[in-house]
Amino acid sequence: MRITIENLRWAAAGRDIVRGVDLEIGSGETVGLLGPNGSGKSSLLRCVAGMRTPSAGAVRYEGQDIRGWSARRIARHTAFVAQAAETESDLRLGDVVSLGRTPFRDRWRGPSRTDHAVVEAALARLGLTHLRDRDWKTLSGGERQRAHIARALAQQPRCILLDEPTNHLDVRHRFELMDLLAGTDQTVLVALHDLSLAARYCDRLVLMERGAPVASGTPRDVLTPERLRDVFGIDAETGRDGRGNLTVTCYGSAPLHPVAGSA
Numbered sequence: 001m002r003i004t005i006e007n008l009r010w011a012a013a014g015r016d017i018v019r020g021v022d023l024e025i026g027s028g029e030t031v032g033l034l035g036p037n038g039s040g041k042s043s044l045l046r047c048v049a050g051m052r053t054p055s056a057g058a059v060r061y062e063g064q065d066i067r068g069w070s071a072r073r074i075a076r077h078t079a080f081v082a083q084a085a086e087t088e089s090d091l092r093l094g095d096v097v098s099l100g101r102t103p104f105r106d107r108w109r110g111p112s113r114t115d116h117a118v119v120e121a122a123l124a125r126l127g128l129t130h131l132r133d134r135d136w137k138t139l140s141g142g143e144r145q146r147a148h149i150a151r152a153l154a155q156q157p158r159c160i161l162l163d164e165p166t167n168h169l170d171v172r173h174r175f176e177l178m179d180l181l182a183g184t185d186q187t188v189l190v191a192l193h194d195l196s197l198a199a200r201y202c203d204r205l206v207l208m209e210r211g212a213p214v215a216s217g218t219p220r221d222v223l224t225p226e227r228l229r230d231v232f233g234i235d236a237e238t239g240r241d242g243r244g245n246l247t248v249t250c251y252g253s254a255p256l257h258p259v260a261g262s263a
């Protein structure tokens, strides 16, 4: 599904937080959203997920402005995986993943055979089948994060929006998740802090600063040492690993602005 973001603005507490974002995401593309803490990545994702009403501009799914769409209608197109989603604690993991079928369910009927099959496939895809009956409150942070991603898959969306989906995952599960996202034919917009994962798996990167993109393009074009210094305040260099993947090596923090009198 093609997503168009047109001159999007969102304000809260009397302050512009998303400040004029223009972005087109092609069907099936995997786009990474980068930027320092507080640069507006989550706010932008929430606008695209229809959870925030823009103060100006528009979000379009296949050219249609989603302003005024019901949550159910949006959920039939797009799934959103929050950074730290709260979930009812008296549920089992399988119940949480089944919530992904809600937008498709008849209110008066139980889950269909298709619902069961889709939920089982999502559990298997995230390696969670053996934890289906576990109480939610007994799960680890990474297991919960994978369950939220399985719930998004169970929604069978045409677009998946994810906010820092790797932050609780161990190294193997990080790679598995990024393989899954990069390999799907669904449109993916994912906020990431791990620059090397973003470089390796995203077709395109959008670098945010103070609510607006400052760069957009291929990982190689966006992740230059100069830009990483300017935007993140880090001393970093890019290179290639032994298999030809773009890598970002961070050596530490760097002054955000040159110190007067320094060499």
Ligand SMILES: Nc1ncnc2c1ncn2[C@@H]1O[C@H](COP(=O)(O)OP(=O)(O)OP(=O)(O)O)[C@@H](O)[C@H]1O
Pocket: 012, 013, 017, 035, 036, 037, 038, 039, 040, 041, 042, 043, 044
């Ligand atoms: N509802 C709100 N009311 C007031 N300020 C808000 C609200 N939501 C977000 N903000 C502020 O907007 C800015 C951007 O927040 P946002 O969560 O979008 O950033 P982010 O890039 O996702 O950050 P992080 O990397 O830390 O998750 C922050 O300064 C945040 O405090």
